[in-house]
Amino acid sequence: MRRLPITSLVLGTLLLVVAQARAQTDPLPSWNDGPAKKAIVDFVQATTDKASAKFVAPEARIATFDQDGTLWVEQPMYTQVIYCLERVPAVVARKPELKNVEPFKTVLSGNREAIAKLSMRDLEVILAATLAGMSVEEFNTEAKKWLETAKDPRWKRPYTELTYLPMQEVLKYLRANGYKTYIVTGGGQDFVRIYAEQIYGIPPEQVVGTAGGTKYGYGKDGKPFLTKEPKLLLNDNNAGKVEGIHLMIGRRPYAAFGNSTGDRQMLEYTGAGDGARLMMLVLHDDATREYAYGPAQDLAQSKVGTFTQALYDEAGKKGWAVISVKNDWKRIFAFEP
Amino acid sequence: MRRLPITSLVLGTLLLVVAQARAQTDPLPSWNDGPAKKAIVDFVQATTDKASAKFVAPEARIATFDQDGTLWVEQPMYTQVIYCLERVPAVVARKPELKNVEPFKTVLSGNREAIAKLSMRDLEVILAATLAGMSVEEFNTEAKKWLETAKDPRWKRPYTELTYLPMQEVLKYLRANGYKTYIVTGGGQDFVRIYAEQIYGIPPEQVVGTAGGTKYGYGKDGKPFLTKEPKLLLNDNNAGKVEGIHLMIGRRPYAAFGNSTGDRQMLEYTGAGDGARLMMLVLHDDATREYAYGPAQDLAQSKVGTFTQALYDEAGKKGWAVISVKNDWKRIFAFEP
Numbered sequence: 001m002r003r004l005p006i007t008s009l010v011l012g013t014l015l016l017v018v019a020q021a022r023a024q025t026d027p028l029p030s031w032n033d034g035p036a037k038k039a040i041v042d043f044v045q046a047t048t049d050k051a052s053a054k055f056v057a058p059e060a061r062i063a064t065f066d067q068d069g070t071l072w073v074e075q076p077m078y079t080q081v082i083y084c085l086e087r088v089p090a091v092v093a094r095k096p097e098l099k100n101v102e103p104f105k106t107v108l109s110g111n112r113e114a115i116a117k118l119s120m121r122d123l124e125v126i127l128a129a130t131l132a133g134m135s136v137e138e139f140n141t142e143a144k145k146w147l148e149t150a151k152d153p154r155w156k157r158p159y160t161e162l163t164y165l166p167m168q169e170v171l172k173y174l175r176a177n178g179y180k181t182y183i184v185t186g187g188g189q190d191f192v193r194i195y196a197e198q199i200y201g202i203p204p205e206q207v208v209g210t211a212g213g214t215k216y217g218y219g220k221d222g223k224p225f226l227t228k229e230p231k232l233l234l235n236d237n238n239a240g241k242v243e244g245i246h247l248m249i250g251r252r253p254y255a256a257f258g259n260s261t262g263d264r265q266m267l268e269y270t271g272a273g274d275g276a277r278l279m280m281l282v283l284h285d286d287a288t289r290e291y292a293y294g295p296a297q298d299l300a301q302s303k304v305g306t307f308t309q310a311l312y313d314e315a316g317k318k319g320w321a322v323i324s325v326k327n328d329w330k331r332i333f334a335f336e337p
Numbered sequence: 338m339r340r341l342p343i344t345s346l347v348l349g350t351l352l353l354v355v356a357q358a359r360a361q362t363d364p365l366p367s368w369n370d371g372p373a374k375k376a377i378v379d380f381v382q383a384t385t386d387k388a389s390a391k392f393v394a395p396e397a398r399i400a401t402f403d404q405d406g407t408l409w410v411e412q413p414m415y416t417q418v419i420y421c422l423e424r425v426p427a428v429v430a431r432k433p434e435l436k437n438v439e440p441f442k443t444v445l446s447g448n449r450e451a452i453a454k455l456s457m458r459d460l461e462v463i464l465a466a467t468l469a470g471m472s473v474e475e476f477n478t479e480a481k482k483w484l485e486t487a488k489d490p491r492w493k494r495p496y497t498e499l500t501y502l503p504m505q506e507v508l509k510y511l512r513a514n515g516y517k518t519y520i521v522t523g524g525g526q527d528f529v530r531i532y533a534e535q536i537y538g539i540p541p542e543q544v545v546g547t548a549g550g551t552k553y554g555y556g557k558d559g560k561p562f563l564t565k566e567p568k569l570l571l572n573d574n575n576a577g578k579v580e581g582i583h584l585m586i587g588r589r590p591y592a593a594f595g596n597s598t599g600d601r602q603m604l605e606y607t608g609a610g611d612g613a614r615l616m617m618l619v620l621h622d623d624a625t626r627e628y629a630y631g632p633a634q635d636l637a638q639s640k641v642g643t644f645t646q647a648l649y650d651e652a653g654k655k656g657w658a659v660i661s662v663k664n665d666w667k668r669i670f671a672f673e674p
Contacts, residue, residue, distance in 0.1 A: 059540055136583065180542075193587050203396055204587030205517075205542075214583050216576035216602055224606050226583055233570060233584065239553035246473065246551050246563055247570065248585055250530050250541030265553060269561050 027173040030166040030331040036280070037328065039321040040170060043278040047254060048177045054276035056254055058178045063255040063278075064208075064245060064266060065171070067185040067192060069305035070259045070282050071200065073152070073162040075291040078304060080191050081123060083146055085115065087130040090142075098129070131188055132212055132230040139228055143194050157335065160199050165336075166329045167257070167282075171200055174255065182253075184245060185209040186237040186262050190228070208248040210236040241266040254278065260305040267320055279320040283307060286326040364510040367503040367668040373617070374665065376658040377507060380615040384591060385514045391613035393591055395515045400592040400615075401545075401582060401603060402508070404522040404529060406642035407596045407619050408537065410489070410499040412628040414641060417528050418460060420483055422452065424467040427479075435466070468525055469549055469567040476565055480531050494672065497536050502673075503666045504594070504619075508537055511592065519590075521582060522546040523574040523599050527565070545585040547573040578603040591615065597642040604657055616657040620644060623663040 031037040046054040047061070068074035088107040091098065098104045103122035106114050118126075131139070152159055171181050183202055185192055189209030196202040213231040218224055236244040242265050245253065256263070256270040259282040267279040283294045284305070293302045295309040315322050325332065368374040383391040384398070405411035425444040428435065435441045440459035443451050455463075468476070489496055508518050520539055522529055526546030533539040550568040555561055573581040579602050582590065592615040593600070593607040604616040620631045621642070630639045632646040652659050662669065 059534070062542075189584075189587075197396070205399075205585070207587065211584055214580050216579045216606070224579070224602070224609050226579065242553045242561070242563065243551050247526075247548055248542070250526075250544065265561070269553075272560050 027176070028166065028169045030169055030329060032328055032330050034328055036321050036323045039278065039280070040173070043255065043276060044173065044177050046276050056275065060251065060254065061174075061177075061179040062182065062249060062251050062253045063174050063179045064182045064184040064249075064253040064257070064270070065167070066241075066258040066260070066263045066266070067183050067187055067209075069284065070257050070263070071163055071167050071171075071183070072159070073290065074305050075284075075293065075302065076304070078187065079159045080187050081127075083143065083150070083191070084123075084126050084130040086146065086150070087142070088126065091129050104129075127188075128230045131191070132228045134228055136190065136214060136226045136228060139190060140194055143191055147195055155333075155335075160195050161335055162333065163199055164282075164329070165331050165334045168200070168334070170257070171202070175201070179255070180206065182245075182249060183207045183209070184236065184241050184256075184266060186235075186241075188212075189234075189236070208236060208241075208244045210234060210240075237262045239265045242269045245269070256280075257282070259284065260307055261311055262306075264311060264314070268318075271318060271320070279315075279318070280323055281307070281311070281315055281320055282323045282325065283312075284325050286324075286329075286332075289332050290325055364513070365503065365506045367506055367666060369665055369667050371665055373658050373660045376615065376617070377510070380592065380613060381510065381514050383613050393612065397588065397591065398511075398514075398516040399519065399586060399588050399590045400511050400516045401519045401521040401586075401590040401594070401607070402504070403578075403595040403597070403600045403603070404520050404524055404546075406621065407594050407600070408500055408504050408508075408520070409496070410627065411642045412621075412630065412639065415524065416496045417524050418464075420480065420487070420528070421460075421463050421467040423483065423487070424479070425463065428466050441466075464525075465567045468528070469565045471565055473527065473551060473563045473565060476527060477531060480528055484532055492670075492672075497532050498672055499670065500536055501619075501666070502668050502671045505537070505671070507594070508539070512538070516592070517543065519543045519545060519582075519586060521573065521578050521593075521603060523572075523578075525549075526571075526573070545573060545578075545581045547571060547577075574599045576602045579606045582606070593617075594619070596621065597644050598648050599643075601648060601651070605655075608655060608657070616652075616655070617660055618644070618648070618652055618657055619660045619662065620649075621662050623661075623666075623669075626669055627662055 028037055028040065046052045047056040049055060065071055068078050085107055088104055092104055092108065099108065103118050103125055106118065107126065147158065147160060150159060151157060152162055155162060174181055181202055183192060183196055183206065187209050189207055189211040192209050193204040193207045196207050197204065211234045213229040213233050214226040215229050216224060216226055234240060234244050234247065241263065252273045253270045255278040256266050257280045258267055271277050271279050284290060285292050285294045285297060293305060294307050295312050365374055365377065383389045384393040386392060402408055405415050422444055425441055429441055429445065436445065440455050440462055443455065444463065484495065484497060487496060488494060489499055492499060511518055518539055520529060520533055520543065524546050526544055526548040529546050530541040530544045533544050534541065548571045550566040550570050551563040552566050553561060553563055571577060571581050571584065578600065589610045590607045593603050594617045595604060596619040608614050608616050621627060622629050622631045622634060630642060631644050632649050
């Protein structure tokens with residue numbers, strides 16, 4: 001074995017030490033240097049430094065994150081809606097009278113064009129039929145099973161792998177600095193709770209979402225259980241996100257992350273608080289690596305995750321930082337090389 | 338200076354060490370030794386010992402506590418109802434047309450007997466008028482101000498000092514062992530959140546209570562704010578406690594504490610889970626030091642915190658531990674000598 005000269009060894013060790021130090025000091029390695037990354041780091045440093053006028057007491061450190069389009073992929077259709085559409089055959093099997101009733105008939109036809117044209121009202125009927133009328137346990141079991149096997153057609157991977165690595169780093173970075181991280185989603189609270197702990201490290205009690213009522217009752221064995229009711233308790237979208245934050249958290253967040261008009265009020269409410277506040281919007285502008293559906297982009301007319309020009313202008317006026325997927329994110333998914 | 342003999346010093350040090358060790362090993366010093374105290378200690382030891390078959394993963398350690406009558410005094414009337422009655426003059430000052438309308442007229446009369454006879458429906462009308470129709474901030478400011486000055490007529494102390502010391506010890510003991518402690522109260526969520534952090538160390542996001550809706554809007558200055566609406570979202574009593582736990586926590590508790598029929602379903606649901614579960618009911622049977630309103634006691638007919646014979650029997654059958662205030666609690670309040 002050829003011995004390396006001692007200077008090589010020393011140099012190698014030195015490089016390793018420098019690389020490690022760099023890895024330790026950069027909490028956001030998947031972000032390119034730029035104003036978005038700087039806004040996050042500056043906010044965390046200012047609010048956790050006791051000497052700073054912007055210091056925030058640990059118990060008040062609340063950060064809220066929209067989910068679809070902010071923490072994971074939402075195009076071409078919300079994962080939960082795909083789940084509900086794929087559940088229709090099982091629902092009809094239990095209630096055969098729905099077979100020839102719209103919108104179930106269209107979904108069963110498998111005609112993708114016709115399905116894509118279903119109205120919001122049609123989707124609501126499908127959601128009510130697939131998300132309610134069963135016990136909480138049954139729902140959890142079914143949804144979990146689906147999530148383990150279903151795959152996104154573009155990436156051919158489980159939906160749970162389509163989370164954004166840069167945002168995962170933000171979640172961890174905030175938590176390492178004493179922030180309690182919450183999901184505040186327009187999606188179903190029960191649905192998101194099934195995987196939020198495993199994929200984001202966010203426990204069920206820190207998931208606020210659109211929620212239906214439940215009803216307490218007893219099984220044949222006398223055991224108590226909860227049935228999911230088709231009654232809407234909280235529509236966690238737009239102003240409903242702020243109302244949901246009050247109901248479930250009871251404090252104003254110091255940081256809020258979103259990506260669409262549905263997140264506008266959450267960011268506005270966060271920004272209306274005193275002291276340092278961080279408001280950020282993910283702008284999907286990378287059609288090559290993901291999707292582009294910001295204002296004036298390919299999918300600008302998409303009903304999923306609408307980011308209007310008006311929202312873009314408001315962000316500029318109010319100092320909300322816009323995160324460009326194309327420019328700010330070095331790597332989007334953990335499975336990328 | 339006279340020097341102490343060396344043996345005295347050694348003995349003194351030894352006694353100090355023993356006393357400290359005792360203090361360290363008794364997490365519940367205000368409890369008398371007995372089955373109730375033993376049930377708590379056994380539960381904590383079994384669920385936190387990795388070698389135990391009953392070990393509970395740290396993230397699943399959820400403990401829920403009723404508030405009125407479980408963590409603080411609820412007799413002769415819930416503190417929140419006293420607050421609402423005392424707010425009536427201010428409500429009428431803002432809306433003079435209520436002056437001659439029942440039940441406001443009776444409350445303004447100051448006739449205690451007539452006030453005590455007000456129906457549940459009358460109280461609901463008063464609660465709606467005093468707890469809704471204002472901004473969340475206004476409500477918080479008013480209620481906080483009242484809590485700082487109002488005093489319980491029997492003990493002549495702020496209501497916030499009437500918390501049970503033995504239960505404070507249970508809260509701390511559970512938290513020291515990785516449990517997340519929640520209040521699950523029939524009282525108003527917003528009202529309890531005002532003082533829960535200060536008096537119990539329980540943050541707003543861990544208070545589940547009866548909750549009304551809020552409405553997002555804008556002030557004249559353009560700033561967004563939430564208005565409390567008279568719409569009931571969650572009646573956090575009886576089966577509603579379980580529904581509230583699902584909505585706000587999303588996990589089944591491992592330990593649940595209550596004191597009345599309103600807590601029955603919460604204990605039942607907790608007990609229906611697998612593994613070790615702790616269900617406890619505080620029985621108020623000490624008319625001298627506090628109040629006696631268990632079954633067949635002085636105040637058994639009290640509508641406040643009803644503990645029926647049926648509940649007592651169910652506790653026996655299902656292995657729910659009954660805490661006797663008289664026998665299990667050495668000291669009730671921190672202000673006692």
